[in-house]
Amino acid sequence: MTAPIHRKHAAPMRWDGVDVLAYKRDPASPFRDVTRQVLFDDPALASQLRYFEVAPGGHTTLERHEHAHAVIVAHGRGRCLVDGRIFELALHDLVRVPALAWHQFRAAPDAPLGFLCMVNAERDRPQLPTADELAGLTSVPAIAAFLRE
C-alpha cells in the first residue's frame, strides 16, 4: 500500500485499496468466520496494523507467541481470553496480549467483533496448544465453557 490515503467505504471498517483476506494461511489453525485486512505495513515503522473481523458466533485461533499484541475494539462486541482470564469486550476497549499468553477472541452470538491489532512486522509463528496444554487450560471451568461456545 503506497497511496497516502485510503478512503473509507460506506460499509464499516472497509477501505479503498485494502483487500479483505482470509485470516490464516495455515489450514491447521482452528478458527471460525474471521477476515483480515492489513492497514499499515511500513518497514520504517517495523510494525503492522491489521484489522480483524470475527463474524457473529465466530472466533480466532487459540494461540500464543513471543510477540505481543496491542488490540483496540473497533466494531461490534464479544469476549476474549488472555492469559487465563476472560473479559467482556465493548467498542473502543484496549487489550494488551503479553508475550506467550494464550489468547482467543470471540464475537458475540448476535454481533461481529472487529478489532485493530498492532504487531511487530518481524515476529515468531503462533504456537497452538498441545493436548496437555489444552487440558490444563480447560481444567478451569470458565475457560472450558468459553472455548466450547
Ligand code: MN
Ligand atoms: Mn495472536
